[in-house]
Amino acid sequence: MGFFKHLMDRRREPSSGEVAKKRLRLVLAHDRTSVSPALLNTLKDEIITVISRHVAIDVEDVQVTFSQSAHESRLVADIPLLTGRRRRNK
Amino acid sequence: MRARVITVTSGKGGVGKTTLTANLGVALAMQGQRVVAIDADVGLRNLDMMLGLENRIVYDLVDVIEGRCRLRQALVRDKRLSELFLLPAAQTRDKSAVRPDDMVRVCESLREQHDFILIDSPAGIEQGFRYALAPADEILIVTNPEVAAVRDADRVIGLIEAEEQGPARLIINRIEPDMVRRGEMLSIADVVELLSIDLIGIVPEDKAILVATNRGQPLAFSSDSSLAGQVFHNVARRLRGEDVPFMPLREPGMLERLFRFMRSEGN
Numbered sequence: 001m002g003f004f005k006h007l008m009d010r011r012r013e014p015s016s017g018e019v020a021k022k023r024l025r026l027v028l029a030h031d032r033t034s035v036s037p038a039l040l041n042t043l044k045d046e047i048i049t050v051i052s053r054h055v056a057i058d059v060e061d062v063q064v065t066f067s068q069s070a071h072e073s074r075l076v077a078d079i080p081l082l083t084g085r086r087r088r089n090k
Numbered sequence: 091m092r093a094r095v096i097t098v099t100s101g102k103g104g105v106g107k108t109t110l111t112a113n114l115g116v117a118l119a120m121q122g123q124r125v126v127a128i129d130a131d132v133g134l135r136n137l138d139m140m141l142g143l144e145n146r147i148v149y150d151l152v153d154v155i156e157g158r159c160r161l162r163q164a165l166v167r168d169k170r171l172s173e174l175f176l177l178p179a180a181q182t183r184d185k186s187a188v189r190p191d192d193m194v195r196v197c198e199s200l201r202e203q204h205d206f207i208l209i210d211s212p213a214g215i216e217q218g219f220r221y222a223l224a225p226a227d228e229i230l231i232v233t234n235p236e237v238a239a240v241r242d243a244d245r246v247i248g249l250i251e252a253e254e255q256g257p258a259r260l261i262i263n264r265i266e267p268d269m270v271r272r273g274e275m276l277s278i279a280d281v282v283e284l285l286s287i288d289l290i291g292i293v294p295e296d297k298a299i300l301v302a303t304n305r306g307q308p309l310a311f312s313s314d315s316s317l318a319g320q321v322f323h324n325v326a327r328r329l330r331g332e333d334v335p336f337m338p339l340r341e342p343g344m345l346e347r348l349f350r351f352m353r354s355e356g357n
Contacts, residue, residue, distance in 0.1 A: 015273030020237050021280045028244050028284060 029066055033073050040064050047077055056082040093126075093204040095197050096329070097226035101242030103213030105234045106263040109299060109308075110322075111210040112140035116310040117326035119174035123205040126165065128177040128196070130222040131212040132188055135179035142306025143168065143176050152180035155192045161199055170311070175204075185217045190224035197225035206329075215249060223250065229258040230290065235265050235276040244285055261291040261325065267339040291325035293318055294339050 014022075030036060044064040051057055058080040065076050098111045108131075115127040129137035132152060138144040149164035154177075161177075168174040177196075180187065193209075200207055209226065212218035223229070229250055233243040243260075250258050262281055269275035282289050296318040302309040309319035310326075317337070324334045 017270070017273045017275050017277065017280070020276050021284065024237055024240055024276075024284050027241060031241065031245060032248060 026066075029073060033066075035066055035073075035075070040066060043075070044077075047079070051079060058082050093124075093197075093201045093207045094227050095201075095207045095209065095225045096228045096230060097209040097211055097222050098230045098232060099211035099219060099222060099246055100213065100232040100239070101215060101246040102233075102239045105232050105239050106293070107213070107232050108136050108140050108210050109303065110230070110232055110261060110263065110293075111137060111208050113308045113310040113319075113322035114326055114329070115141070115174055115176075115206075115208055116171065116308045117313070117323045118206050118208075118329070119168070119171040120310065120313075121323070121326055121330070122173070123326075123330070124173045124203065125206045125208065126175045126177055126200050126204050127208045127210065129179035130188075130193070130209050130218060132179045132218065133181065133184045134212065135181050137210050138166075138176060138178050139306060140303060140308060141168065141174075141176055143178075144306070147178045150178045150180040151196070152183050152187045154196060155188060161196065185212065185221075188218075188221050190221045193221045194225045215246065219246075219249075223253065223255060226255060229256055230261055231258050231285075231287070232261045232263055233281065233285070234263055235270070235278075235281055237276075240276065240281055240284060247285060247287060257288070259288045259290040260285060261293065262289070263293045264295045265292060265339065266295045289336075290328050291321065292336055292339070293321050 044062060047064060048057070048059055048062055052059065061078075061080045063076075063078040065078075067074055067076055098107050098114075100107050108129075111127055115125050119125045127137060127141070128151065129135050130151070131137070135150075138147060143166050146166050148166075149159040151164065153159045154161050154164045165175040165177055168176070197207055197209075207225075209222050211222035231243050231246060233239045247258055250256055260282065262278055265278065266275055270277045278289070278292055294317060296309075296316065298316050299309055299318055302312075308322075309316050310322040311319070313319040313323045321337065324337065327334045
């Protein structure tokens, strides 16, 4: 039984220790820079406004996130452009 | 010899600052160092109880600051170790009675005749933390492998960096190796990676610590019989500049693991 259980476990839920680490990583990143989730949303809205003034973008898929490694933090904005074909499909 | 002033702090309360300060004081004194442990938690003093010196207090830190006694009169000498002293906090006052430069002045007058001045900081990041930090040459951050304690530790590290104080080093207290192995507790590596500061001590969860506290007899006195007691001595030696490898936390051997496995399969 144990063996099969192990196989099944490959798709197991993350352990509580892993969850704790993931949550801490995010919350520390926010604490350290005072970039709150609310601020990220504001940034996202304003970025969309500015950029769509000049090019067509896929507003639904815009993502503004915050990432952090040991010694640097960065804001990452992922802004998909609407290409000719995608625009026709919409 | 001019003493080094080391502040023990954490942000969050209840992670083991006072226990650590008491045990480090004992360990350093047992290693022949002249130590003063200052309880900076004015209004909520407890270092006296950890050290078993609560019945011998005559004057306290605030009496010294306000000039009701000389510094020497307020120092309580440990009855077991002649080179360990406690400077107790006032119990009937609050933290507004102490300013950062008061602490700097008190520490300056203690420096000449001691090797180590340990300051047990109050929890929080308010005035008490500020005055405990003011005279520090070095800082020990105590945390537990638990989300709230780690988050608060990170906040405190940020404040220390902003004040350009330090170096700050980390002590992870109350780790439970069994839980880490099952993935149910943040590991040492996780905490060190999240906080990215140097590690100076790992203290396993140990019921003997509560027993020692009950008696006012810090575990560091019995370093032969307890793992945690030994750990405090190792931290003391690292503070003194020795290169002491981290002890392996007790892990079950192969056989023990096999038995456990068989038992769990049987259920």
